[in-house]
Amino acid sequence: MSLEVIDRHSDALFEFLWCPVCGHEVFSHIPFEGVFCKNCNTQVVLRESQETRGYEEAILACFDTDTTWNLHVDEKLRRDLPDGSARAKIFGTRDGYEVDWWSPKPGEEWEPVERGEFDDVEEPDSVSHLA
Incomplete structure (x- = not known):
């Protein structure tokens, strides 16, 4: 018996992707569990x-905060998603990607964290990364 592994999304897509909850760009893949932000544990499902x-790839990135830790501890370093989830449609090729739209639409009620938005903010020692 053999197992064929099919890579459905390019490495370039994961280099472009960032977490709209905390702004970090590093994700971990746990086999049979999913893909999670390495910083805050927000789950991302790609469809x-x-x-x-006409783009080479069109992806729906669905973010879910059910598994996210410490949203309640320090809201200065994380921003919760409306109703715990959000989706982004991403167009592109291996040479570059762009976000076409967010759902729900960003506005007065919600804005996704931009890539690296909290990079220059120090997290207090009292904030644990484990819930």
Whole structure:
């Protein structure tokens, strides 16, 4: 018996992707469990989009905070998603990606954390990374 591994998404997509909860760019893959932000443990599920508009890849990145730790401890370093989840449609090729839209749409009620937004903010020693 053999197992064939199919890489459905390129490494370049994961280099582009960032967490809208904490702004970090490093993700961990746990086999049979999923892909999670290495900093805050927000889960991301990638799905292929039905519509590509001529791009090589069209991906729906679905973020879920059910597994996220410490949203309640320090809101200065993390921003919760509305109703615990959000989706981004990402278009691109291996040479570059762009976010087409967010759902729910960012506005007065919610804004995703930008890539590296909290990089210059020190987390207090009293904030544990384990819930």
